[in-house]
Amino acid sequence: MKRTGSATAPMPSESSFQPALAEDWRNGGFGIYVHWPFCAAKCPYCDFNSHVSRNIDQDRWAKAYLREFERLSEELAGREVGSIFFGGGTPSLMDPALVDTILTAISRHWPLSPDVEVTLEANPTSVEAGKFRAFRSAGVNRLSMGVQALNDRDLKALGRMHTASEALAAFNIARETFSRISFDLIYARQGQTPEAWRAELLQAIDIAVDHLSLYQLTIEPNTRFGELAALDRLRGLPDDDSAADMYLMTQETLEQNGLPAYEISNHARPGAECRHNLVYWRYGDYVGVGPGAHGRLSLRGTRQSTVSASNPETWLKRVAETGSGELEREILSxxxxxxxxxxxxxxxxxxxxxxxxxxxxxxxxxxxxxxxxxxxxxxxxxxxxxxxxxxxxxxxxxxxxxxxxx
Ligand code: SF4
Structure with a gap:
């Protein structure tokens, strides 16, 4: 475990106990993030820690997650969990039995808030929609769906594995299963005009349940789109003015339709904000378990940041051999x-x-x-x-x- 201090401030220590600072995390609450690092294919715009693998031993993953919860629950015993979030990657590719095992372990180690929010990110393919009921039975009570676009041409350009009609069919199954559903759309896509985005937004509002995440397409280095852009082969992206217009239109249209922005890219009906993301934005404490997961933990008068090994195989081996997937831990000044x-x-x-x-x-x-x-x-x-x-x-x-x- 590596401990480093700020370059400018004196190194804080666990003995410099300051009650106000020790309790600061309560302003944001406490949540648990579980990272599942696999996807069926890599989307050309994605720089998340996601990998394509055909040979995933879910039992081996179960053992590693459980070992991590055991270790972290010793440090954070008694904390009431307000939210649990399965992110990725594509957690809807997980076996529902694995999700059930993880949720059972978390509830054994920590008290859960009576209204604990349990979100799972899902891609809207028919295979994954077939598992929604089993995820619900395991304890998931909120779904966050990566729809990304509502027409086939753009879904193909974004490298998505589903069609628009498949996404809508999966969304309808989700509606029968979950009372809280969010879906993501990406705008400022290749060839997209502000008028086309407005029409898509209205369609999205029409079917939305209680939450929408609307992200502007950004071209990141180390992605397929990044490579194409560097070669000047990524054509048709809206210019900055059009993208800015789309952002403003997004804010106004969603506000007028009862889903105001509670965060720059996130919109919800009042009371339906994602509690897990609020833990981050209100700077609460969170445990991050899985490859590349980050955490913030208030312990013995300090707040500590944690980073797990990002490569899936390295993380699994680390947990098996050392009992911890953590790569770094830093006491924050x-x-x-x-x-x-x-x-x-x-x-x-x-x-x-x-x-x-x-x-x-x-x-x-x-x-x-x-x-x-x-x-x-x-x-x-x-x-x-x-x-x-x-x-x-x-x-x-x-x-x-x-x-x-x-
Ligand atoms: S499905 Fe999501 S996490 Fe996986 S590659 Fe595509 S954008 Fe990235």
Whole structure:
């Protein structure tokens, strides 16, 4: 286990116990993330830790996950779990019996909140839809579906394994099984006009249950699209102005239809926000189990970040041989924590609590920067909460940077 400190701040230690900091995670709650790193095929835009493998021994995976829960529950005994999230990869490729084994183990190790949210990411193919009932029986109560587009031409261009009608059929099966369903769409796709996106958005709103995640296509290095873009062979992407128009149209259309943005790319009917993602954005604590999973754990007066080995085989071997899939563990200085809290929290419509920042950082956010953001109508203060405005939200990254340069 590697422990490193901030380059600028003195190394915090587990003995420098500060009650306010030790309890800070309660502002965001506690959740568990389980990473399943396999997919049926690699999408050309995807830079997630996902791999294509035909030989997956799900029993071996079960043993590794269970060993990790045992180790982590010793450190975090008694914590009430508010959310569990199966992400990937494509967790709907998991055997429902494996999901059941994992959920049973979690409930043995930790008390679950009476309204615990258990989300599983699913691709909308007919094979996976056939497992929805079994996932429900295992304890999953919320599905997050990777639909991505509602026409076959674009699904093909995105390298997806399903057609639009297959996705809608899977969605209908999901509706019969789960009361909480989200689905993802990607916009600013090749050849997509703002008018076409608006028509697709209205179709999405028409079928939406309670949550939509709407992401702008970004071209990442180390992806097939990244390679094509570097060779100038990725044609037809909307220019920045069209993409910005699509973003604004997305915000307005969803707001008008009862699914306002509670985070830059996430929209929900009031009360249907994804509790697990709120743990991240409100800077709570989370256990991350599986290849490449990250965690934030408040322990003995410190907050620690954890990173697991990202290669699936390496992770499995590490767990089997050393009893831990963790590759790194770092004690975060209070200043690091304050910065992470701003980076995550300013994405939320509800903004960040400036008093919380001051407790963590030991100083206020720069009032001059805040005044400038307010006068440019990029942000506003309300009851001690700093929130981005509609004008500021597309500039979130730059605004966060300006706030953190003290
Ligand atoms: S299905 Fe999802 S995780 Fe898998 S490659 Fe495609 S985008 Fe990535």
């Amino acid at each position: 209070p200043q690091n924590q304050a910065e992470e809290m701003v980076m995550m929290g300013l994405r939320l419509a509800g903004g960040i609590d400036c008093r919380r920042y001051a407790i963590l950082a030991g100083q206020e956010l720069n009032p001059t920067v805040i005044a400038e953001l307010e006068s440019a109508d990029f942000a506003r203060m309300e009851d001690g909460m700093l929130k981005l405005t509609a004008k500021g939200r597309p500039l979130a990254n730059a605004i966060i940077k300006s706030l953190l340069i003290q």
